[in-house]
Amino acid sequence: MKPATKPCERCGGSGRTPRLQRRREDGSLDPSDIVGRHQEICDRCGGGGEVLAEPPPAVEGRRGYAADLA
Secondary structure: OOOOEEEOOOOOOOOEEEOOOOEOOOOOEOOOOOOOOOEEEOOOOOOOOEEEOOOOOOOOOOOOOHHHHO
16 A cells, blocks of 8 residues: 655655856856756655655664674
8 A cells, every 4th residue: 555645845746946146256157057047856855756644753763883783
């Protein structure tokens, strides 16, 4: 069964978030900035537009080296 999901709050379910245009040190717009690329993939949902309704419970860490835990 698929876990319950809800629309991502950060991107509003679209999977994309606005990206600021790069600027030079003097404050002018960077001409090498690609025209039309003023959006990027949402880092919260990974572009899917949905996140888990309830995040998984935190795993309690055990002390020691990772190689010793296997």
